[in-house]
Amino acid sequence: MIKEEPKISVVIPTKGRPELLKRAIDSVLKQSFEQFEIIIVIDGEDPTTIKMLAEYKDTRLKKIINTTPQGGGEARNIGVRHAEGKWIAFLDDDDEFLPGKLEAQYNTVKASNYRYPISFCKIIGKAPKGEYIWPRRAIREKEHVGDYILARNSLFQGEGLIQTTMLFVPKDLLIEIPFEKDLKRHQEWDWVLRVNKHADVGFEYCDQVLAIWYIEENRNSISKQGSWEYSLEWIDGKYEYVSRRAYASFLMTVVSSIAAKEKDKSAIKRILKNAFSKGRPSFVDMILFCGIWGISQETRRNIRKFFHRK
Missing domain, CATH: 3.90.550.10 (Spore Coat Polysaccharide Biosynthesis Protein SpsA; Chain A)
Structure with a gap:
């Protein structure tokens, strides 16, 4: 056979x-x-x-x-x-x-x-x-x-x-x-x-x-490494592959989320500068950015859970 x-x-x-x-x-x-x-x-x-x-x-x-x-x-x-x-x-x-x-x-x-x-x-x-x-x-x-x-x-x-x-x-x-x-x-x-x-x-x-x-936040992985600055440098390197809208949204949500978890408020100024000078943030991006920095992660989780409840 x-x-x-x-x-x-x-x-x-x-x-x-x-x-x-x-x-x-x-x-x-x-x-x-x-x-x-x-x-x-x-x-x-x-x-x-x-x-x-x-x-x-x-x-x-x-x-x-x-x-x-x-x-x-x-x-x-x-x-x-x-x-x-x-x-x-x-x-x-x-x-x-x-x-x-x-x-x-x-x-x-x-x-x-x-x-x-x-x-x-x-x-x-x-x-x-x-x-x-x-x-x-x-x-x-x-x-x-x-x-x-x-x-x-x-x-x-x-x-x-x-x-x-x-x-x-x-x-x-x-x-x-x-x-x-x-x-x-x-x-x-x-x-x-x-x-x-x-x-x-x-x-x-x-x-x-x-x-x-x-999705486990504290689980070790061979892929999930790098600081918020690493992510910012990554999206800068992919600038030609994305729209200004996607660029700004990534900065204000993904990069911001990583920086907030690292408790590094020095990221805020750099993220906003890049998002508005090189990108095109939406109203949703700005709301999410404020939520990431102004509302605790636990509270955001509970809000998300409430609205997804069937």
């Missing part, structure tokens, strides 16, 4: 979280679409995770060990380069797929007219004080993807979102345009903005809830 090559490769970068990784792996093994492989990229010495993986006897599971940590972006690139599948689905090690994810997104890209279709789906965002279904809408016709993921049009987040665990991408595209290897934050946004410049790329919205994103 000829061995059939897997059509989908699920890439999971990980480091030091075997109990969460096990949950992620198990969610892939429950998929209705069974023609896949799972590539675990262990980013650094991690004997506990290696021991846990030895419990799995499924031959579709493969592991790669980076003896020197590379960071989340390059760990994903390494997984992609080792993938045998035509399609790549990413999964963060602290998230999980719902059973129909691979099948639904595979059907979405197969029906696309784009040479390089990028599918993204809805997810359940599980935060410490609430649970949400995001994104609330698809990308509108002729809407720039930068405005979709960065510009806030609502007081509540989640209107537009593209997060790593949502993505389903052609391998060839990821080989041509890989993740930036040295980024500490915003890896998926950085990749989405760059790949959007490709003439043969199109974003295909799969209007189904297909994954769970666990």
Whole structure:
């Protein structure tokens, strides 16, 4: 019998979280679409995770060990380069797929007219004080993807979102345009903005809830690092990829939120100066900016929870 090559490769970068990784792996093994492989990229010495993986006897599971940590972006690139599948689905090690994810997104890209279709789906965002279904809408016709993921049009987040665990991408595209290897934050946004410049790329919205994103503020991660200044420098470096509206919104919401958590009020002047001189803030941006700096995070969470209560 000829061995059939897997059509989908699920890439999971990980480091030091075997109990969460096990949950992620198990969610892939429950998929209705069974023609896949799972590539675990262990980013650094991690004997506990290696021991846990030895419990799995499924031959579709493969592991790669980076003896020197590379960071989340390059760990994903390494997984992609080792993938045998035509399609790549990413999964963060602290998230999980719902059973129909691979099948639904595979059907979405197969029906696309784009040479390089990028599918993204809805997810359940599980935060410490609430649970949400995001994104609330698809990308509108002729809407720039930068405005979709960065510009806030609502007081509540989640209107537009593209997060790593949502993505389903052609391998060839990821080989041509890989993740930036040295980024500490915003890896998926950085990749989405760059790949959007490709003439043969199109974003295909799969209007189904297909994954769970666990949003834990104090959990260690190989991707979530860097100060508010790092994020400001990142968006300055991507200025040509975004509109003035998206630039200002990112500064006044994302960068402000990081600075407020760091309790660094020196950020306020610089954020406002850049937002108004190089960007075009909206009324919503200004309200959110005032809320971030004037209302405690706990109070903001409770307000968000109240308005999302069904």
